[in-house]
Amino acid sequence: MKKKQIAILGSTGSIGTQALKVIDEHRELYEPYVLTANNNVDALIEQTRRYRPEAVVIANKAHYRKLADALEGLPVKVYTGEDALCQIVGDAGIDMVLVAMVGYAGLKPTMNAIRARKPIALANKETLVVAGELISRLALHCGTSIYPVDSEHSAIFQCLAGEGNNPIEKLILTASGGPFRTCTAEQLAVVTKAQALRHPNWEMGAKITIDSATMMNKGFEVMEARWLFGVRPEQIEVVVHPQSIIHSMVQFADGAVKAQLGMPDMRLPIQYALSYPDRIASSFPRVDFTQCTHLTFEQPDTSRFRNLALAYEALRRGGNMPCIVNAANEVVVDAFLHDGISFLGMSRVIEETMGSVSFVGTPEYEDYVATDTEARRTASELVKRYSLSDSSMKQISK
Numbered sequence: 001m002k003k004k005q006i007a008i009l010g011s012t013g014s015i016g017t018q019a020l021k022v023i024d025e026h027r028e029l030y031e032p033y034v035l036t037a038n039n040n041v042d043a044l045i046e047q048t049r050r051y052r053p054e055a056v057v058i059a060n061k062a063h064y065r066k067l068a069d070a071l072e073g074l075p076v077k078v079y080t081g082e083d084a085l086c087q088i089v090g091d092a093g094i095d096m097v098l099v100a101m102v103g104y105a106g107l108k109p110t111m112n113a114i115r116a117r118k119p120i121a122l123a124n125k126e127t128l129v130v131a132g133e134l135i136s137r138l139a140l141h142c143g144t145s146i147y148p149v150d151s152e153h154s155a156i157f158q159c160l161a162g163e164g165n166n167p168i169e170k171l172i173l174t175a176s177g178g179p180f181r182t183c184t185a186e187q188l189a190v191v192t193k194a195q196a197l198r199h200p201n202w203e204m205g206a207k208i209t210i211d212s213a214t215m216m217n218k219g220f221e222v223m224e225a226r227w228l229f230g231v232r233p234e235q236i237e238v239v240v241h242p243q244s245i246i247h248s249m250v251q252f253a254d255g256a257v258k259a260q261l262g263m264p265d266m267r268l269p270i271q272y273a274l275s276y277p278d279r280i281a282s283s284f285p286r287v288d289f290t291q292c293t294h295l296t297f298e299q300p301d302t303s304r305f306r307n308l309a310l311a312y313e314a315l316r317r318g319g320n321m322p323c324i325v326n327a328a329n330e331v332v333v334d335a336f337l338h339d340g341i342s343f344l345g346m347s348r349v350i351e352e353t354m355g356s357v358s359f360v361g362t363p364e365y366e367d368y369v370a371t372d373t374e375a376r377r378t379a380s381e382l383v384k385r386y387s388l389s390d391s392s393m394k395q396i397s398k
């Protein structure tokens with residue numbers, strides 16, 4: 001049987017490396033055909049030597065020379081830059097594109113992969129947050145399938161298998177609640193980056209880990225679900241389930257609820273996206289129900305976790321508003337990771353950016369690009385202003 005040739009965009013990240021572990025378990029079925037990274041050139045060199053893909057791309061051009069020199073003599077094509085990343089997804093040899101890059105940067109390569117009619121395993125949720133309507137329309141037009149990798153959406157996808165057109169009453173997205181689930185507003189005001197990076201259940205890249213701590217991640221997942229499953233926003237409910245054993249649920253028109261359960265391990269949803277519609281064996285840990293006797297559920301608190309409320313608001317307002325939220329969020333998360341803003345300051349900047357950037361009701365691709373630029377500029381200025389006022393407050397209090 002011909003092996004499925006996989007392009008992994010973002011092979012050096014958390015999802016990318018776990019995808020390679022899935023492939024390691026099934027070398028008779030899958031082969032990495034393209035591997036890509038942004039800055040982590042050493043990891044990309046090591047992966048290339050090990051897997052011998054057809055081609056590799058390093059997005060940041062500053063690292064090209066080092067990559068090309070290290071791989072000289074190997075039968076691997078070496079490219080660099082955003083354009084190369086966007087072009088490579090159309091390579092005739094690719095059977096599936098796993099989009100495991102983080103952030104807005106994933107949008108354009110995903111659009112190109114859809115246009116090239118490559119089945120897509122989508123981890124990069126920002127693509128659907130920014131341009132869900134456009135992506136859905138494009139995928140429908142090109143007849144391209146998008147398989148969810150995010151564990152919640154994979155759970156819903158698994159619950160829907162075999163249900164045909166049976167009407168959905170609602171989707172129930174579970175949320176761990178993150179490391180600050182039980183913190184008071186006063187405690188949230190002083191939490192640190194190190195605390196925010198310590199997720200109780202999942203090991204993930206830095207950006208999504210902070211998004212989980214602020215619950216913006218869940219807001220993004222609501223948007224993602226809206227576009228992946230074609231439901232109305234009011235049909236999507238978020239329930240905090242701290243054990244992360246139930247990955248999400250579907251309630252049908254007759255009141256029946258289907259859930260997908262498993263250990264918090266991204267390899268399962270990654271593998272399901274690669275193997276769909278088949279289920280193949282895996283060595284991943286199994287749920288031991290005698291060890292998890294407490295599965296609990298609570299309502300999310302949108303007054304303490306403002307980002308979830310802001311995400312719902314953006315979805316309700318539609319147009320380019322989710323794109324504004326995404327850009328502002330990328331700016332503030334980066335600032336938080338560089339000690340440039342406080343935990344609660346992040347929501348403040350996002351909310352003000354939502355109120356400042358020009359609204360576009362029915363955006364096309366160019367509008368998203370312009371919105372992203374304007375929202376980043378606005379959010380960056382606000383971050384500067386707040387970090388200055390924060391530091392002058394500290395000066396005064398000294």
Ligand code: NDP
Nearest residue numbers: 010012013014015037038039040101102105123124204205
């Ligand atoms: P990581 O930060 O661990 O990895 C990101 C990957 O994208 C790296 O390979 C990185 O390269 C590459 N990359 C970053 N910026 C660019 C850029 N501008 N151009 C090209 N490549 C770039 O992220 P995760 O793996 O955690 O997350 C990836 C995506 O999957 C995100 O959208 C996230 O929301 C989603 N997701 C992640 C989950 C998880 O468990 N991690 C769960 C569900 C969804 P380099 O290493 O060189 O910087």
